[in-house]
Each structure stands twice: as C-alpha cells, then as structure tokens.
Amino acid sequence: xxxxxxxxxxxxxLALGFLAIYASFGSYFAREIxxxxxxxxxxxxxxxxxxxxxxxxxxxxxxxxxxxxxxxxIMGVKLGWPSLPSATLGLLAAVxxxxxxxxxxxxxxxxxxxxxxxxxxxxxxTFFFKSRWLGGDDGMGGISRFDLSWLGLDLNDALVFALLxxxxxxxxxxxxxxxxxxxxxxxxxxxxxxxxxxxxMGVNTAKHxxxxxxxxxxxxxxxxxxxxQHTLYISPELLIWTVSxxxxxxxxxxxxxxxxxxxxxxxxxxxxxxxxSNYTDYWHMIVGVVLILAVLAGGRGVYGQIEVWLEAFFKxxxxxxxxxxxxxxxxxxDLA
Amino acid sequence: xxxxxxxxxxxxxxxxxxxxxxxxxGLTVIFGLMHFVNLAHASLYMLGAYFGISVxxxxxxxxxxxxLSPIIVTCIGAVxxxxxxxxxxxxxxxxxxxxxxxxxxxxxxxxxLGWGDIALGLEAPAELSHTVSFWGISYPAYRxxxxxxxxxxxxxxxxVLRRTQIGAMIRASVENADMAASLGINVGRLFFLVFCFGCxxxxxxxxxxxxxxxxxxxxxxxxxxxxxxxxxxxxLGSLEGAITGSLIIGFLETFGAVLLPSLSAVLTYMLLAAVxxxxxxxxxxxxG
Numbered sequence: 296x297x298x299x300x301x302x303x304x305x306x307x308x309l310a311l312g313f314l315a316i317y318a319s320f321g322s323y324f325a326r327e328i329x330x331x332x333x334x335x336x337x338x339x340x341x342x343x344x345x346x347x348x349x350x351x352x353x354x355x356x357x358x359x360x361x362x363x364x365x366x367x368x369i370m371g372v373k374l375g376w377p378s379l380p381s382a383t384l385g386l387l388a389a390v391x392x393x394x395x396x397x398x399x400x401x402x403x404x405x406x407x408x409x410x411x412x413x414x415x416x417x418x419x420x421t422f423f424f425k426s427r428w429l430g431g432d433d434g435m436g437g438i439s440r441f442d443l444s445w446l447g448l449d450l451n452d453a454l455v456f457a458l459l460x461x462x463x464x465x466x467x468x469x470x471x472x473x474x475x476x477x478x479x480x481x482x483x484x485x486x487x488x489x490x491x492x493x494x495x496m497g498v499n500t501a502k503h504x505x506x507x508x509x510x511x512x513x514x515x516x517x518x519x520x521x522x523x524q525h526t527l528y529i530s531p532e533l534l535i536w537t538v539s540x541x542x543x544x545x546x547x548x549x550x551x552x553x554x555x556x557x558x559x560x561x562x563x564x565x566x567x568x569x570x571x572s573n574y575t576d577y578w579h580m581i582v583g584v585v586l587i588l589a590v591l592a593g594g595r596g597v598y599g600q601i602e603v604w605l606e607a608f609f610k611x612x613x614x615x616x617x618x619x620x621x622x623x624x625x626x627x628x629d630l631a
Numbered sequence: 632x633x634x635x636x637x638x639x640x641x642x643x644x645x646x647x648x649x650x651x652x653x654x655x656x657g658l659t660v661i662f663g664l665m666h667f668v669n670l671a672h673a674s675l676y677m678l679g680a681y682f683g684i685s686v687x688x689x690x691x692x693x694x695x696x697x698x699l700s701p702i703i704v705t706c707i708g709a710v711x712x713x714x715x716x717x718x719x720x721x722x723x724x725x726x727x728x729x730x731x732x733x734x735x736x737x738x739x740x741x742x743x744l745g746w747g748d749i750a751l752g753l754e755a756p757a758e759l760s761h762t763v764s765f766w767g768i769s770y771p772a773y774r775x776x777x778x779x780x781x782x783x784x785x786x787x788x789x790x791v792l793r794r795t796q797i798g799a800m801i802r803a804s805v806e807n808a809d810m811a812a813s814l815g816i817n818v819g820r821l822f823f824l825v826f827c828f829g830c831x832x833x834x835x836x837x838x839x840x841x842x843x844x845x846x847x848x849x850x851x852x853x854x855x856x857x858x859x860x861x862x863x864x865x866x867l868g869s870l871e872g873a874i875t876g877s878l879i880i881g882f883l884e885t886f887g888a889v890l891l892p893s894l895s896a897v898l899t900y901m902l903l904a905a906v907x908x909x910x911x912x913x914x915x916x917x918x919g
Contacts (some may be wrong), residue, residue, distance in 0.1 A: 301640070311799075346725075352724070352725045352728075354728075399904070400907070400908070402908075403907060403911050405723075405724045406662075406668050406724040406728075407863070407907060407911050409724060409725070409728060410859060410863050410903075410907065411669075411903075411904065411907040413856070414860070414900045414903040414904050414907065415900070417856060417900050418897055418900035418901065418904065421896035421897055422897055424896075425893055425896060425897070458825065465705070482861075525896065536856070537852070540732050543725075543728075543729060543732075544729065544732070544733075547729055576743075577740040577744060579736045579739060579740045580736060580739075580741065581735075582733075582736055582738035582739050583732075583733040583734065583735070583736030583737040583740070584733065584737060585716070585733075586729060586730070586732065586733035587730050587733040587734065587737075590719075590726050590729050590730050590733070591715075591718070591720075591730075594722075594726055606829060607670050616862070
C-alpha cells in the first residue's frame with residue numbers, strides 16, 4: 296500500500312532541491328550529471344511502480360526507454376516530423392510495447408516473469424542492433440532538442456535543460472503517486488500481496504497488470520525522450536539488459552516500494568560512479584559490492600532503512616512498552 | 632549450398648550446442664534443486680577460460696590446464712556457496728538476481744584487474760591442432776573434440792542421474808526437497824555437491840572454449856543470455872530439457888545466422904517468448 300507520507304514529501308523536496316541547486320551553482324559537468332540522474336531516477340520510479348507495488352520485477356525497462364527514444368528519433372530525424380508529435384508517438388510506442396509485455400506475461404510470476412521480460416527486452420535490443428536502416432550498432436544522431444522559445448526557454452542551454460529535467464522528474468513522481476493512491480493503485484498493491492484473493496474478489500488481474508506495465512512504460516518513455524534529447528544521439532546500448540539491471544540496482548539501493556527511494560538511489564549511484572571513476576577504472580566492482588551488501592543488509596535500501604528508523608523514532612509511545620516493565624515488576628513481586 | 636555445406640553447419644551447430652549444454656546443465660540442475668537463479672554462472676565460465684590460459688602459459692601443458700582450471704573454478708564456486716549462495720537461497724528470485732548481478736560486476740572487474748582488457752588466446756593442443764577430412768569436408772579436430780566432450784558429459788550425466796543412487800537422490804530432491812530430507816537424504820550436502828559440480832562444468836566449458844573463441848572480459852555476459860534461454864526453454868531442473876534446449880538454440884542460432892541473418896537473433900527471443908507464454912514450465916519439465 297502506498298502512502299505519500301510527510302517524510303516522503305520532505306525527502307523528495309530535499310532530493311529535487313539538491314539537484315536544482317547542484318545544477319544552478321555547479322559547472323557544465325555538474326549539469327550533465329544532474330540530467331543523467333534525472334533520466335535514471337525517472338526510469339527507477341517507473342520500475343518501482345511496477346516492481347515495488349505490482350510485484351512485476353521487469354528486466355526490460357531499458358528497452359522500453361530505448362523504444363521511446365528510437366521512435367522519437369525515427370519520426371524526427373528520418374521522417375522530419377516536428378519534435379512534439381514525434382515525442383508523443385515515442386511515448387505511445389513505449390506504452391504499447393510495455394502494455395503488450397505486461398499482457399502477454401500476466402500469467403507468469405517470479406523468475407519466469409523476469410526471464411520473459413528479459414527476452415522481450417533483448418528482442419527489441421537485437422531488432423535495433425541488426426536494423427541497417429536505423430544505423431545498427433552505430434546508432435543515430437542528428438536529434439534536436441524541443442524548441443521552447445515561445446516560453447522564453449532555450450533548451451540548448453545546459454542549465455535550462457537540467458532544470459527542465461528535474462521538473463519532469465517531479466511531474467513523473469506526482470503522476471506515479473496519484474496513480475498509486477487511486478483505486479487502480481490500491482488494486483495493484485492488492486494483486487502484489489495476494490493475486491488469487493484479488494481474482495476471487497472479481498478483479499481481472501491480467502488487465503490490471505497490463506495496465507500497470509503500460510503506465511510504467513509511459514514513465515520509462517519520458518526518460519527515453521529526455522535521454523535522446525540529452526546526448527542528441529541514440530544507440531542500441533540504451534536497450535541492453537544490463538541497463539535494466541542497473542535500474543533495478545538503483546531501485547534496491549534507494550528502497551523498493553517507497554517511490555522516493557529510487558530518486559535517492561539514482562543520485563547515490565551516479566554520484567558514486569563519477570567520483571569513483573576519477574580514482575579507479577574498476578568502479579563496477581565497487582558498485583557490485585554495494586549492491587550485494589544492500590541486498591544482504593535486508594534489501595530495504597538507503598531511504599527504506601532510514602524511513603524504518605525514523606518511523607520507529609517518532610512512534611516510541613506504542614502501548615506495549617510502558618506496560619512491560621510493570622508486568623515484569625509484578626512478576627518479580629510474585630516471585631518475591 | 633550442397634551437402635558439405637549442410638554437414639559443416641551441422642557440425643558448427645553441434646559444437647555450439649555442446650558448449651551451451653555444458654553451461655546450462657549446471658545452471659538448470661542448480662535451479663531445479665536449490666531454486667536458485669545464478670546469473671554469475673557464466674562468470675565462472677569466463678574464469679575457467681582465463682585460469683586455463685594462465686595455467687597453460689605457466690606450465691606449457693594444455694591438458695594440465697584442462698584438468699586444473701575446472702578444479703580452481705570449483706574452489707571459487709565453493710567459496711561463493713558458503714559466503715553468498717547458501718544465504719540467499721530462500722530470499723526470492725529478485726534478490727538472487729540482484730546479488731548474482733552484483734557478482735557479475737565484481738568478477739568482471741577482478742578479471743580485468745588480473746588479466747587486463749586485451750583478448751587472450753589459447754593454442755589448441757598439438758595432437759588436436761590439425762584438421763580432419765571426411766565426406767568431402769575438412770573440419771578442425773579440436774572442434775570435433777568439443778562435440779565428443781559434450782556427448783561424453785551428456786551420456787555420463789544421464790547414467791549418473793538415472794542409474795545410480797546419488798542420481799536417484801538428486802531426482803528425489805528436485806521433486807520434493809522436504810520429503811527427500813525426511814527420508815534421510817542429507818539435502819544440504821547434496822545441494823553443495825551439485826553446486827560444485829555445476830561450477831566445475833562451467834569451468835570446463837570455459838577452458839574448452841578458450842582455443843575457439845579467445846578469452847575476453849565480455850565472454851561471460853555474451854553467453855549468459857543464450858544459456859538462460861536454454862534453461863527456460865528446456866524446463867528448469869531437467870537433464871533432457873537442457874539437452875533439447877541447447878540443441879534447439881545451437882541449431883537455431885547457427886542456421887539462423889547463415890540462412891536468415893537479419894532475423895536470426897530475434898528468432899531466438901521469439902521462441903523463448905512463445906515458450907514462456909504457452910508452456911511456462913518448459914518443453915520437458917523436471918516435475919511431471
């Protein structure tokens with residue numbers, strides 16, 4: 296069950312505020328990092344939506360993101376469409392693909408779901424990798440950013456782009472939060488805890504799962520559009536399964552099923568990557584060790600663990616605690 | 632496209648299938664028995680290749696490397712078993728996938744630290760470095776040796792699993808581990824033995840593959856996905872499934888690459904998706 300607690304709101308505001316300040320006062324390089332963080336964070340929220348609340352641990356979110364980026368680029372560069380309609384079509388393609396994956400895999404669960412999503416993701420990856428028309432493994436360039444001059448914004452400015460990215464991240468969080476607090480979100484959480492019972496109550500679980508994947512695909516598609524506009528170049532690397540694995544890593548690192556945890560996980564991972572790559576070429580190993588430790592430590596993630604601690608700290612007056620000493624005293628008296 | 636072309640491609644497909652079989656049989660039995668998803672299995676394959684190259688470079692003897700490398704990999708597997716795998720057994724598929732995904736990263740960078748980023752080659756042993764001519768084609772003897780090796784492992788696995796006591800114990804534990812334990816089978820020890828055996832086969836596959844494909848840091852990730860596909864298509868935990876799966880994927884990928892180069896890779900994934908949707912338990916599941 297999802298609750299937008301005060302703690303989560305505060306954590307979100309702190310995280311987004313940190314990103315905005317870091318971009319505003321940092322160098323060009325810092326702004327690039329902020330965009331990278333927002334892309335990963337949006338993708339992680341989208342995965343947390345279906346994995347943390349719907350129990351669908353997908354390994355094809357990189358592919359969903361990549362499909363949106365590719366369709367956006369095909370429309371814009373190959374067919375010369377204006378950027379806004381091509382972005383809409385990119386999002387639509389991501390929604391259709393992930394909804395289709397969700398519908399087809401609705402009957403599978405556990406490791407079979409993971410494997411099935413892996414297969415669909417790799418299918419998309421190899422399709423783009425082999426496609427000569429789309430540049431194959433060289434990818435495609437020539438993308439241009441949105442023209443927002445009618446708003447007085449120039450997206451080619453690194454700061455404006457970074458701040459817009461943070462804004463989109465906020466919007467995606469709000470959308471995910473509203474969806475999870477709606478009746479649909481409650482049903483989704485119900486399916487996660489006990490699918491058979493939800494079926495017995497007359498819920499069409501397959502339909503809900505497919506819908507949840509489609510919603511998640513919409514968010515992942517947003518990340519794809521930003522990613523394409525960020526580097527102005529796309530390649531099949533976006534869709535490879537290790538990207539999805541890394542997103543899952545971010546979700547676990549931040550705290551699965553908390554929605555704000557993935558944002559924090561993305562900040563930690565990207566920062567760690569950039570700091571570590573200054574010192575060593577072998578930062579993957581450290582990321583791997585951190586991941587293993589995060590799972591061994593209980594799998595709550597950084598934010599999830601802090602949330603548990605803070606909630607325990609702010610709720611010490613549980614009715615049991617003052618009682619226990621008196622009981623034991625009574626027992627001592629009995630013994631005496 | 633005459634008969635010799637088909638024969639050549641069949642041999643190539645067989646050789647690839649056997650390599651896939653050596654990897655997937657370990658993975659599938661570990662999964663069937665322990666319900667553990669070990670994504671790092673392919674990293675052990677990579678370690679097998681690298682250790683084989685090192686031993687062979689130090690001693691100059693291929694066959695010594697061929698024997699020693701699986702043993703070293705087994706020892707590493709045993710360490711992993713006691714530090715991580717055993718602990719993660721009841722933790723659910725997502726946590727297992729994550730931990731072994733982390734292990735892939737760690738092993739990858741350890742290999743880069745130890746051996747560097749450059750692809751390393753291994754010479755096939757002198758007695759197998761010639762080509763054999765038969766039925767109008769000539770084929771490298773070493774590749775024939777790999778086909779033979781796979782067939783030998785396949786048959787001995789079948790004999791062990793179907794005709795010996797330990798095979799019966801393994802089959803019983805795959806069927807129902809709790810019931811097997813209450814019948815007096817030391818299931819924990821059996822798990823450990825099977826895990827080590829799977830690691831040894833992964834190491835063996837690695838050192839056997841090194842003379843054909845040179846050892847690179849990406850070889851583990853590259854073979855992981857086809858191996859997982861074999862395991863899922865065949866049915867988790869079943870020997871017959873692993874045999875069928877590796878033959879299907881080996882032939883599909885080899886002939887697909889020759890006959891339908893643009894479609895071949897997508898074909899494999901489509902087959903996997905179809906199996907998962909219409910027959911999620913796999914073609915030949917371990918449990919009837």
